[in-house]
Amino acid sequence: MIDIKNIVKTFGDRQVLKGIDGCFEPGQTSLIIGGSGTGKSVLLKCMIGLVKPDAGEVIYDGRDFLSGDKELQKAIRREMGVLFQGSALFDSKTVLDNVRFPLDMLTDQSEEEKLDRANECLKRVGLENAGDRMPSEISGGMKKRVGIARAIVLNPKYLFCDEPNSGLDPLTSIKIDQLIKEITDEYKVTTVIITHDMNSMMEIGEKIMFLYEGNKLWEGDSETLTHSNVDELNEFINANKLIREMEK
Secondary structure: OEEEEEEEEEOOEEEEEEEEEEOOOOEEEEEEEOOOOOOOHHHHHHHOOOOOOOEEEEEEEEEEOOOOHHHHHHHOOOOOEEEOOOOEEEEEEEHHHHOOOOOOOHHOOOOOHHHHHHHHHHHOOOOOOOOOOOOHHHHHHHHHHHHHHHHHOOOOOEEEOOOOOOOOOHHHHHHHHHHHHHHHHOOOOOOEOOOOOHHHHHHHEEEEEEEEOOOOEEEOOOOOOHHOOHHHHHHHHHHHHHHHHHHO
């Protein structure tokens, strides 16, 4: 479980996050949604330690990540898997070497153990035959799956995905959503996803947090998403529906 309490962040004279609270449960796909510039990615970066908030707490299963010592923070980071928006693969490394990279950096496993684990994760995302290929030789959807394989290679308790469907066609987006949901269910991971994708909201949004101008205006699930009385949320949903219609 991840608890966030009163997260505040200001850049210059602009307050990006204005006291965000929330709770993210194991085995659940939790979505953070909102328009561009509403603070979604900044909140995610605060949660994983890439940005230090001005105030607030991030609690991982009872452990205070922000105020903990370096050893505690390092231990919690080892329990995180992160899928970045652009997949963030190393162009000079093969698919297999990209997946095993966290094992090389953070474990003392033998070469055989690392290879076995990396290949196991590639198989889990349906890329067991792509290990020798370079990132430049695979599609955008395959790169996302490589990113997911790398994110789960350390058996994380917490999985963070920043716009996992960015740049993908609708069919591939659905497959990526299904894969993330399957992994969340299978391993009982606490999964937090930043997304604009309407299909993701409706299909895998077990818990959804809507941010607007740095505030949390609404929280619920996919079943109640389209029945809120929050004008800003309804406007956001309608705009997404219009974009999806234009893409068809």
